[in-house]
Amino acid sequence: MFNRAVSRLSRKRPPSDIHDRDGSSSSSHQNLKSTTKWATSLENLLEDPEGVKRFREFLKKEFSEENVLFWLACEDFKKMQDKRQMQEKAKEIYMTFLSSKASSQVNVEGQSQLNEKILEEPHPLMFQKLQDQIFNLMKYDSYSRFLKSDLFLKHRRTEDEEEDLPDTQTAAKRASRTYNT
Template identity: 95%
Template structure:
């Protein structure tokens, strides 16, 4: 006898908990830079922000290194390594990132690429973003606007579920 036999009660419990299961994307982004970088939408917003700060090359370098680590084909790796070097690390790079130890990276290591050859530099850039631009991003208008939009969307969908629930109760 302990369990209520009214299916409506159970039903509304089920629906309300499931709607709160999925964490809002802004909440995920605010939880960690890793989460932000795993979400294509997050990356897009973060890039917009970094562009305004003139440091978009950091996240582009990080993403390029991620792609590079997944490569299997040696020829492709050589090309990608060279591209990363020329774009971000060489003294003539168009989008040079500011990392220690890049001077030790020379054209020679590009001939024998290995998946983790950029790892140390990638970690440096990750930390630079994490302790610098990421914290500013979370306070930026760009992020806060997105968060507000999400909250407004959630409010309106909550209002709908409440109305549906009410109509179910009164229709009996």
């Protein structure tokens, strides 16, 4: 079982280069009703850049943003092919999230089994067990609160309002046909 009572108030934010996957913000106009997909599963939420952005905003307010940042860093790590890059990224993940001196330490069992010696021979799934723990922590703790949060509900209302607005371009075409006949 996870010790969820760890205080996260004194932690510093990790460097931004390890976190942002796309570096851009997507618009809810691209995927109307994305909140419906987000509410279906945490997996769907984490597959949508806008969902990740909103979830991060929520976790930041709860002082637990490091959880999703660690999960994202592990996802990026698993896609790496080059051994040198893997070594650098593994060390970065370890130093940012897992070491006793980590700037944004995550609360997982087994992190003490990892040491810098292991980082010399990285493999794509070396963080998988820890990543799964964080995923489950988010799924059964933070995610359910996110779905009830003002941040999520406001975004859902905005989507609903946008869906109810008439498509002005279509209305203009209809008006044009009316006057041209």
